[in-house]
Amino acid sequence: MIPIAKPWIGEDEKREVEKVLDSGMLAYGDWVKRFEKEFAEYIGVKHALSTTNGTQALILALEAIGVKGKDVIVPSFTFIASATSIIRAGGKPIFVDVDERTFNIDPDDVRRKITPNTKAIMPVHLYGQAANMDEIMEIAEEHGLFVIEDAAQAHGSEWNGKKVGGIGHIAGFSFYPTKNMTTGEGGMVTTNDDELAERVRMLRNHGQTERYMHEELGWNFRMTNIAAAIGLVQLRKLDMANEIRRQNARYYDEVLGEKVMIPYVDERARHVYHQYTIRVRNRDALIESFKKEGIGFGIYYPMGNHKQPIMKKLGYTANLPVTDMLCKEVISIPVHPLLKGEDRDKVAEIVLGSVN
Ligand SMILES: Cc1ncc(COP(=O)(O)O)c(C=O)c1O
Structure with missing residues (x-):
């Protein structure tokens, strides 16, 4: 059998996980912080915030922006999570078509579907190729919209020499085992915006602003040290x-x-x-x-x-x-x-x- 996908896991991942197990610090901790720092450096962004999977990364990014009752323009030709994350964050997915050649979001159709209720555009870098970020960013600027990159399939992919995940206002990655790098299950939000990063950090941890002070309705979407240990090695490969x-x-x-x-x-x-x-x-x-x-x-x-x-x-x-x-x-x-x-x-x- 020749599989369609296979995670590239070796001795280094096993050794790093063993270190976590020996430390007794299994949940959020030093490995996660190191993974976030190295991922941010790799993408070339100020902030990388880990989470439990790519779907949650998108939900957190959308909640940080605030899309409740608002339209988010998204291609239909993508995994279901691109759309369901919008609905889970309280927004409405407005489906657009894709470019026949690149399979990615069609900027002309985006222009046609913008209304006064549009808050954001979510390009998906499908199959590992960056969407046309020149046009998407131009449209967003023209209309004052946020751009959330769905980079779940595109770790290390570039547009004009710039890594995806650092081009829009905020982005979500997935580390599912079929992806270009994995942590088992896992995800990452990346952004250069301090305020959005702070909101993601708060929302992923029970809306907590200081210990046992909860300002907003949050979640527990924290990554474990076990997952981060795998991710650290995978990132280097x-x-x-x-x-x-x-x-x-x-x-x-x-x-x-x-x-x-x-x-x-x-x-x-x-x-x-x-x-x-x-x-x-x-x-x-x-x-x-x-x-x-x-x-x-x-x-x-x-x-x-x-x-x-x-x-x-x-x-x-x-x-x-x-x-x-x-x-x-x-x-x-x-x-x-x-x-x-x-x-x-x-x-x-x-x-x-x-x-x-
Ligand atoms: C385009 C796209 N968006 C979002 C996701 C969701 O990621 P996850 O499966 O880690 O929740 C995936 C992964 O399957 C994906 O391919």
């Missing part, structure tokens, strides 16, 4: 892991490029290939071949969030032709750093076989 993903992607580009719709990379973006996603017209046949040969694949996503039953029930629908089309055509193939050369060959051979 991230650039290497991303480089291997990029090499795997280059191989597929070369071998598949002539016959298959391979990922388009904007020249301003440094893609870190959380997923390598191609478009095919005969997806069912390719799925059958992958299943027969024991090759993992992913359909991210089979349905836009604007068509999900819960969104329909809540009345958040939209007409998004590009999203609907991509949902029928995309398929992601293994690109993770533990993929062997012969695995890549086999995956490519099956893809080519299915288009011939």
Whole structure:
């Protein structure tokens, strides 16, 4: 079996976790603080605030901004958490379409959907490629809106030489095991804004401003030292892991490029290939071949969030032709750093076989 994703965990992660266990300090503590400091340095932001997963990171970011009763513009072609985090924070997701080539938020559709009730835009750096942050930041500035980056799939990804997570006003990362780096479950909020950082810090810890003084309705979204110990080691390996993903992607580009719709990379973006996603017209046949040969694949996503039953029930629908089309055509193939050369060959051979 060639899996679609595999976390790159080695002896260093085990040793660091053992140190935490030996210390007896299992919950929030020194490892978490160190992880936050190093992650902030890596992204190039003033503040990195860890949390329990990527969904909570987005909820905290949105609550810190304050979106209650307000519209937040978000692509539909993304994981459900991009939209549900908005609703959980009291806001309304306004779904927009994506650019057919990059799979990322379409700035023209954002412009069309801005109203006096719009508070923020949430670009998603889908599959590891940065959204068009030049245009998104320009639109936000024009209309006085906040930009929350959903960077759950894009650790180390760049736009114009700048790391995502440090371009908008605030951002959320996920450290789920399939991601480019992991802590088991985990997440991180990043921002350069002192006030937003302070609000996230307070909200993630029971709305506490000083010991046993609770000013706001908060949560317990604190990361553990155990998770942070894994994260510290993973962060040091991230650039290497991303480089291997990029090499795997280059191989597929070369071998598949002539016959298959391979990922388009904007020249301003440094893609870190959380997923390598191609478009095919005969997806069912390719799925059958992958299943027969024991090759993992992913359909991210089979349905836009604007068509999900819960969104329909809540009345958040939209007409998004590009999203609907991509949902029928995309398929992601293994690109993770533990993929062997012969695995890549086999995956490519099956893809080519299915288009011939
Ligand atoms: C685009 C996107 N947003 C948000 C999330 C939520 O992250 P988590 O699974 O860590 O809660 C994910 C992860 O699956 C994601 O891919």
